[in-house]
Amino acid sequence: MSSLLRVEHVTISYNGKPVVQDVSFELKQGEILGIVGESGSGKSTIIKAVMGLLGEEGLVTKGDIWYKGENLTDMSTKELRRYLGKEIGMVFQDCKSALCPVRKIGAQIYEAVSEHEKASRHEVRNRAGEIMKKIGLNDADRVLDSYPFELSGGMNQRVGICTAMIMRPKLLLADEPTSALDVTVQKQVVEELLFMREEYNTAMILVTHNIGVVRMMADRVLVLQNGHVREYGETENVLENPQDSYTKKLMESVLRLKKSGM
Ligand SMILES: Nc1ncnc2c1ncn2[C@@H]1O[C@H](COP(=O)(O)OP(=O)(O)OP(=O)(O)O)[C@@H](O)[C@H]1O
Numbered sequence: 001m002s003s004l005l006r007v008e009h010v011t012i013s014y015n016g017k018p019v020v021q022d023v024s025f026e027l028k029q030g031e032i033l034g035i036v037g038e039s040g041s042g043k044s045t046i047i048k049a050v051m052g053l054l055g056e057e058g059l060v061t062k063g064d065i066w067y068k069g070e071n072l073t074d075m076s077t078k079e080l081r082r083y084l085g086k087e088i089g090m091v092f093q094d095c096k097s098a099l100c101p102v103r104k105i106g107a108q109i110y111e112a113v114s115e116h117e118k119a120s121r122h123e124v125r126n127r128a129g130e131i132m133k134k135i136g137l138n139d140a141d142r143v144l145d146s147y148p149f150e151l152s153g154g155m156n157q158r159v160g161i162c163t164a165m166i167m168r169p170k171l172l173l174a175d176e177p178t179s180a181l182d183v184t185v186q187k188q189v190v191e192e193l194l195f196m197r198e199e200y201n202t203a204m205i206l207v208t209h210n211i212g213v214v215r216m217m218a219d220r221v222l223v224l225q226n227g228h229v230r231e232y233g234e235t236e237n238v239l240e241n242p243q244d245s246y247t248k249k250l251m252e253s254v255l256r257l258k259k260s261g262m
Pocket residue numbers: 014015019037038039040041042043044045046055057058
């Protein structure tokens with residue numbers, strides 16, 4: 001099977017200063033990659049580069065990012081918009097800031113869908129309601145008729161997940177998708193994302209500090225430190241039998257946190 005996304009020797013700089021260096025990985029349709037590493041190691045920067053959302057200061061200075069055989073680093077923002085949302089979905093750590101503060105959730109979801117496909121408001125509302133129930137937003141009608149500020153952080157995060165899922169993307173880029181959720185809801189969201197992979201063969205890049213989520217979801221893991229890849233391999237191998245000294249330390253610290261009940 002050919003790869004859906006191929007990141008080849010990519011270096012990313014902000015204001016000329018490299019923050020991610022010589023990173024390579026590959027993702028086939030339906031595969032899930034977990035990216036882990038301490039705060040500031042460059043995890044979010046990698047997924048922002050895939051989406052072309054590095055901003056004015058950021059630039060891929062070396063290497064290529066191939067999506068279905070097309071080089072994303074050569075594309076204009078306009079060309080990238082063809083893919084974003086529809087084929088490449090995103091879930092952010094802070095979903096609330098990605099939502100428009102003065103428009104109701106239902107209208108925003110409808111707008112996102114109608115940008116890429118013909119669907120009635122009624123149909124989108126029903127589809128959104130079904131997904132919401134599956135990810136623990138039981139009162140879908142209230143959520144759809146609310147403004148973002150009327151919902152909790154965890155509710156907004158699930159609205160972001162719902163908006164990404166309703167498009168059935170080929171690739172989902174998820175930056176800490178479960179960070180604002182309590183453990184029960186985390187489990188529900190993980191199960192739904194795995195269901196999405198099963199149903200639509202969606203590939204995912206999952207940036208997270210939560211090794212439990214990585215263990216449940218990822219086929220492969222990439223460990224990042226200060227913008228460099230320390231280890232990259234099958235999840236079980238990396239988590240159970242890390243070869244790199246930094247990965248070993250990272251796994252030990254996770255175990256310590258677990259033992260102390262955090
Ligand atoms: N817009 C920006 N301008 C300048 N530097 C930036 C910008 N965004 C990120 N950086 C820097 O790039 C580095 C990597 O940041 P990034 O957000 O990718 O880390 P991360 O691993 O996702 O961290 P966290 O786990 O805390 O979210 C950091 O040193 C950060 O300060």
